Amino acid sequence: MYELFKNLGAWLVGSEQWTGPDGIAHRLAEHLQYSLLATLIAAAIGLPLGLLIGHTGKGAFLAINLASFGRALPTVGLVVLVFLAGGLSMLPVYVALVALAVPAIVTNTYAGMTAVDPDVKDAARGQGMRGHQVLLQVELPLALPLIMTGLRLALIQVVATATIAAYVSFGGLGRYVFDGLAQRDLVQVLGGAVLVAVVAVVLDLALSGLQRFLFRHRTA
Amino acid sequence: MNLPINRRALLGGLFAAATVPALAACSSGITSLEGEGSAGSGGGSSKGGITIGTANFTENQVLGYLYAAVLDAAGVKVNVRPNLGTREILIPALKGGDIDLLPEYQGALLHYLDTKSTATEEGEMQNALTVALPSGLQVLPYGMAEDSDAFVVTRETARKYGLTSLADLKKQNGRLVIGAAPEVKKREVGVVGLKDVYGVEFKEFKSLDSSGPLVKGALRKGDVDVANLFTTDTDIQANDWVVLSDPKNLIPGQHVVPLIADRKADSTVRRALARLGNTLTTAQLTELNRQVDKDKKDPEDVADAYAKEHGLVKQSG
Amino acid sequence: MTIDWSWIGDHTDDLTTLTLSHLQAALTAVFLGVLISLPLAVIAHRIRVLRGLLLGLSNVLFTIPSIAIFVLLLPVSGLTRTTTVIGLTVYTLVVLLRNTVEGLDSVPVKVKEAAKAMGTRPLRTLLTVEFPLALPVIMAGVRIATVMSISLVSVATYIGDGGLGQLFTDGFQRNFPTPVIVGVVLTLLLAVVADAALVALQYVLTPWRRRRA
Numbered sequence: 001m002y003e004l005f006k007n008l009g010a011w012l013v014g015s016e017q018w019t020g021p022d023g024i025a026h027r028l029a030e031h032l033q034y035s036l037l038a039t040l041i042a043a044a045i046g047l048p049l050g051l052l053i054g055h056t057g058k059g060a061f062l063a064i065n066l067a068s069f070g071r072a073l074p075t076v077g078l079v080v081l082v083f084l085a086g087g088l089s090m091l092p093v094y095v096a097l098v099a100l101a102v103p104a105i106v107t108n109t110y111a112g113m114t115a116v117d118p119d120v121k122d123a124a125r126g127q128g129m130r131g132h133q134v135l136l137q138v139e140l141p142l143a144l145p146l147i148m149t150g151l152r153l154a155l156i157q158v159v160a161t162a163t164i165a166a167y168v169s170f171g172g173l174g175r176y177v178f179d180g181l182a183q184r185d186l187v188q189v190l191g192g193a194v195l196v197a198v199v200a201v202v203l204d205l206a207l208s209g210l211q212r213f214l215f216r217h218r219t220a
Numbered sequence: 221m222n223l224p225i226n227r228r229a230l231l232g233g234l235f236a237a238a239t240v241p242a243l244a245a246c247s248s249g250i251t252s253l254e255g256e257g258s259a260g261s262g263g264g265s266s267k268g269g270i271t272i273g274t275a276n277f278t279e280n281q282v283l284g285y286l287y288a289a290v291l292d293a294a295g296v297k298v299n300v301r302p303n304l305g306t307r308e309i310l311i312p313a314l315k316g317g318d319i320d321l322l323p324e325y326q327g328a329l330l331h332y333l334d335t336k337s338t339a340t341e342e343g344e345m346q347n348a349l350t351v352a353l354p355s356g357l358q359v360l361p362y363g364m365a366e367d368s369d370a371f372v373v374t375r376e377t378a379r380k381y382g383l384t385s386l387a388d389l390k391k392q393n394g395r396l397v398i399g400a401a402p403e404v405k406k407r408e409v410g411v412v413g414l415k416d417v418y419g420v421e422f423k424e425f426k427s428l429d430s431s432g433p434l435v436k437g438a439l440r441k442g443d444v445d446v447a448n449l450f451t452t453d454t455d456i457q458a459n460d461w462v463v464l465s466d467p468k469n470l471i472p473g474q475h476v477v478p479l480i481a482d483r484k485a486d487s488t489v490r491r492a493l494a495r496l497g498n499t500l501t502t503a504q505l506t507e508l509n510r511q512v513d514k515d516k517k518d519p520e521d522v523a524d525a526y527a528k529e530h531g532l533v534k535q536s537g
Numbered sequence: 538m539t540i541d542w543s544w545i546g547d548h549t550d551d552l553t554t555l556t557l558s559h560l561q562a563a564l565t566a567v568f569l570g571v572l573i574s575l576p577l578a579v580i581a582h583r584i585r586v587l588r589g590l591l592l593g594l595s596n597v598l599f600t601i602p603s604i605a606i607f608v609l610l611l612p613v614s615g616l617t618r619t620t621t622v623i624g625l626t627v628y629t630l631v632v633l634l635r636n637t638v639e640g641l642d643s644v645p646v647k648v649k650e651a652a653k654a655m656g657t658r659p660l661r662t663l664l665t666v667e668f669p670l671a672l673p674v675i676m677a678g679v680r681i682a683t684v685m686s687i688s689l690v691s692v693a694t695y696i697g698d699g700g701l702g703q704l705f706t707d708g709f710q711r712n713f714p715t716p717v718i719v720g721v722v723l724t725l726l727l728a729v730v731a732d733a734a735l736v737a738l739q740y741v742l743t744p745w746r747r748r749r750a
Contacts (some may be wrong), residue, residue, distance in 0.1 A: 072728030087715035193605035304697035
């Protein structure tokens with residue numbers, strides 16, 4: 001075990017390890033690209049859906065059950081299925097990552113919306129606000145903390161799961177994990193895993209920082 | 221203060237929750253800790269049954285099930301674990317006792333164990349293997365069937381760069397992309413040997429799979445220029461791809477050879493596997509692979525049918 | 538992409554075996570996860586300093602790709618079911634620990650004080666007052682962990698296990714969609730059935746809540 005971690009140190013700081021197409025810098029950039037794009041797409045789908053369900057109260061049962069169904073989708077199976085249907089491209093990876101992220105975003109957005117005090121909404125309407133005004137100016141700001149929790153959860157899962165891109169020949173930090181498995185090079189596997197974890201933690205901290213920045217006026 | 225907790229219902233429920241998975245866990249077969257010792261006296265014994273492991277490509281699974289068919293006919297209890305991974309994963313598992321027997325390939329196995337070995341002739345390699353293998357493992361006599369690694373280009377690429385042999389690749393150093401399973405990057409019969417023996421350097425190595433959909437798809441699409449495939453893959457002919465010749469004998473002979481733990485290698489096992497080895501030809505193995513890959517038949521069924529057809533097991537029914 | 542129905546008919550035995558093996562891996566992991574997370578949650582709930590540490594640690598474990606955990610366990614437990622179960626258990630911890638701590642937190646202080654005033658010992662209070670009251674939140678965690686485990690088992694196909702996941706690698710290697718579709722559908726079915734069973738279990742475990750519903 002000690003040996004493994006000592007070698008990991010050498011692997012992480014080796015200068016030749018950081019450059020070239022299989023270098024850490026390039027793999028890191030790929031991994032960030034996959035994760036951020038997938039989370040953005042998922043947010044573009046999940047946020048409006050969650051807001052709409054939360055605001056109207058319609059379709060909640062269906063959406064929540066679909067979301068828990070989505071959580072059960074096996075990522076490996078989904079990647080292979082889309083690959084067999086559409087051939088080799090990044091599409092299978094993005095489909096699987098988005099399918100993973102959407103449920104967390106929808107359920108948390110919906111939960112945030114339902115947690116808004118009905119009296120507050122009534123008061124807003126009483127002041128003559130229209131439906132979309134209530135949604136955007138009252139409900140959304142109040143639901144934002146839970147919405148952000150959903151986004152952070154989705155992002156962490158996507159970063160960890162983007163590893164799968166390497167299974168269908170693409171890059172990202174998963175390359176080290178899958179190549180290390182094939183070569184039984186545990187240092188490489190551990191290196192890849194540590195880098196993925198670091199990326200996830202850093203992105204999570206960044207989002208929580210953003211969240212704190214957005215709410216700075218409220219805590220004061 | 222009134223808490224109407226029905227304690228009996230609670231305890232009963234907890235008990236039920238606890239027993240379901242616990243019962244299931246009984247059959248979980250934690251095998252990693254057993255099977256280490258038993259080698260003991262000379263020949264070993266297959267009495268306790270044999271677990272056959274296979275690598276992550278079609279042919280290896282076909283071979284695994286062929287071993288299973290003939291061993292089963294010889295009265296040995298067998299269990300096949302398909303698709304376990306690469307040689308780099310399987311050999312430690314064989315040493316550790318998770319599996320007992322593994323279909324291997326002479327040259328590739330030898331290079332894995334001893335990267336400096338110069339043996340190329342079958343008998344020579346067999347001897348070298350016996351020396352190179354760690355204690356506790358042995359190879360049984362090799363079979364007739366052979367499946368080599370091949371470095372393959374499309375007809376078009378061959379024409380464009382004037383490629384007929386591996387030596388020609390050097391002229392295009394730094395320009396071509398090679399696609400292969402990840403382990404080939406570090407293997408002697410792979411990127412390492414191509415550089416040492418032929419002085420070839422590629423622009424990029426793409427990690428794909430073992431003669432599977434990724435590497436063949438990438439070659440077809442032109443994402444890679446050179447692909448590492450197996451000679452028993454019928455897609456080479458079907459696509460009119462060009463196998464680069466190997467004038468300096470980088471790629472050793474690759475006869476199929478059973479690799480087995482000493483503890484299980486008794487005379488029954490030796491006899492059954494030797495008979496299979498002396499029956500199965502390269503052409504037949506290629507055809508069995510095709511049936512699995514193209515006709516979507518189960519490797520197990522294909523292997524059983526072959527064994528029956530060639531009198532390796534008693535005909536029943 | 539057509540489904541080869543005859544393949545399904547010819548493989549019902551194999552599919553049953555894979556499904557059971559899949560379920561067993563997932564349930565064993567959740568069971569072990571509950572065993573580990575209950576005492577840890579009590580510690581996290583009681584000792585403020587350790588709370589952040591334990592929850593933080595389980596969060597970090599969650600960020601490690603599952604495939605990497607399986608591979609890194611190979612020197613320890615080899616190509617076995619044990620490796621699969623340990624890997625999955627690690628992933629259940631984050632959900633189970635968080636929910637159990639939240640469940641314990643949700644027990645009103647007054648209730649605990651009342652138990653203390655009546656002379657109930659701390660351990661007894663924990664077992665007969667706190668856990669039962671925390672049960673709904675704990676069970677919510679168990680449900681999420683179970684569904685998540687069922688979906689994750691298939692990753693272990695990369696180390697030769699993985700229950701229904703074997704259908705994915707097989708279909709991939711042979712360009713054969715039928716086993717993949719069947720594997721996805723069976724995984725979803727397993728998740729739905731397991732989740733329904735847990736809802737039923739919770740109904741049985743919390744008889745005092747039925748009156749309210």
